[in-house]
Amino acid sequence: MQYHKPNWIKDHAIALGFWVGKYIARLPMPILLAAGKGIGMLSYYVAKKRRHIVERNIALCFPDLSKDAQTKLVQANFKALGMGIFETLAAWLKPEDQVKDLFIYEGLEHLEAVKSSGDGALLLTVHFCNLELGARAITLKTPFVAMYRQHKNRAYEERQFKMRTAQSQNEPVNRNEIRKTIKLLRQGKLLWYAPDQNYGGSDHVFVDFFGVKALMITATSQMAKVGKAKVLPYYCIREGHQYRVKILPALDHFPSESPMEDCERLNKMFESWIIEAPEQYLWAHRRFKTRPEGEKDLYE
Secondary structure, X not given: OOOOOOOHHHHHHHHHHHHHHHHXXXXXXXXXXXXXXXXXXXXXXXXXXXXXXXXXXXXXXXXXXXXXXHHHHHHHHHHHHHHHHXXXXXXXXXXXXXXXXXXXXXXXXXXXXXXXXXXXXXXXXXXXXXXXXXXXXXXXXXXXXXXXXXOOOHHHHHHHHHHHHHHHOOOOEEOOOHHHHHHHHHOOOEEEEOOOOXXXXXXXXEEEEOOEEEEEEOHHHHHHHHOOOEEEEEEEEXXXXXXXXXXXXXXXXXXXXXXXXXXXXXXXXXXXXXXXXXXXXXXXXXXXXXXXXXXXXXXX
């Protein structure tokens, strides 16, 4: 991967941000979340391009909502985005004794069943704004290997890599390193993976996501099949100042013979999670950026 050219000001700003973040992360969660809400609402008025993306996604996925209801959902989502900044700080930098009581677990027996089997498994989740904190919740129960997308800024990437390695007790792997992920799965490792974004690539299909055709990579099926791995779904929802971590049973009869049907199945499952707290999902991502041939850009 090509990194951006070094920028002295930006690189030192990142270093300063992480240094300050160590101390901010120690603040009580209610204070962090309140600050996040404020930053989120400021961003709602300032970040017009990002707001347009959120507005379009909400309008496309929730067409039955009134304009007023859509606007309220967009604003709530920006608050969640702001809180997500501090949730990430908490996930990476809060000491364990301060973070462990944030989580309420459901379905830990499903995680234990997969671990006891000795099989490798994909810890399958989606991009809620509290994504990093949801991953931290799992690290308190078991080590895993995170699959992720590298950042183009080297200074940020080095710190991101260090934080994720420390929390998951394993070095993360680039999501493009498929051979390495297959090897890890066959060794019985747990791999954290979130396939719900517009990743592009050649191995993909278009399936409905809230009634809109969305590109989805078929890598989940491929890795489960070739890696002889189970697929263990889980997600994390914020409830007040705590987080409910819901771990579901490993998927039965997955993968099937049809990657298309597998992707449809996963998207329906993801939708059921998101509908529980739609304001907490990462709508700021251009989920519908890639269109089937002949379709117009949905974000123009």
